[in-house]
Amino acid sequence: MAxxxxxxxxxxxxxxxxAADKRTHWDGVRNATAQQNMRAMKKGDTAWIYHSQTDKxxxxxxxxxxxxxxxxxxPGTTAKGDPKGVLVDIxxxxxxxxxxxxxxxxxxxxxxxxxxxxxxxxxxxxxxAALDKLLREMAGVG
DNA sequence: GCCAACGTTGGC
DNA sequence: GCCAACGTTGGC
Numbered sequence: 001m002a003x004x005x006x007x008x009x010x011x012x013x014x015x016x017x018x019a020a021d022k023r024t025h026w027d028g029v030r031n032a033t034a035q036q037n038m039r040a041m042k043k044g045d046t047a048w049i050y051h052s053q054t055d056k057x058x059x060x061x062x063x064x065x066x067x068x069x070x071x072x073x074x075p076g077t078t079a080k081g082d083p084k085g086v087l088v089d090i091x092x093x094x095x096x097x098x099x100x101x102x103x104x105x106x107x108x109x110x111x112x113x114x115x116x117x118x119x120x121x122x123x124x125x126x127x128x129a130a131l132d133k134l135l136r137e138m139a140g141v142g
Numbered sequence: 143g144c145c146a147a148c149g150t151t152g153g154c
Numbered sequence: 155g156c157c158a159a160c161g162t163t164g165g166c
Contacts, residue, residue, distance in 0.1 A: 154158105
């Protein structure tokens with residue numbers, strides 16, 4: 001099962017918002033690379049929620065409950081006939097008791113290949129299975 | 143279709 | 155608040 005990191009500004013939509021909503025459409029992803037990553041997601045995949053700016057930490061785990069499917073806010077299709085934009089639905093799984101900070105990830109050294117560190121602006125990125133395992137160990141889940 | 147200019151994001 | 159990185163836009 002695949003694993004991803006979804007980045008969000010907590011001022012806009014935080015893990016607490018997701019926990020309150022029980023489920024949300026992860027929309028507003030316009031970046032082409034992030035869109036590509038979202039297209040690869042499947043129902044049941046893991047989604048780590050990362051807060052940028054004030055927190056700069058992974059604060060919770062969610063799972064993909066639907067998707068990807070065409071984003072009604074980005075109508076139309078590409079030249080290839082694919083939807084221009086897709087989105088997924090996610091539901092909260094657990095909030096981390098101790099958020100995994102960006103600082104900790106950098107200090108660890110084993111996460112250097114992670115998109116979060118190498119390409120900080122990317123808002124949706126895949127997590128290799130080995131690193132997903134590490135994150136679970138650090139988070140004390142799974 | 144290429145490339146420079148510009149805007150946005152996010153870490154520090 | 156600043157700066158670096160990167161994506162996007164628009165002129166050619």
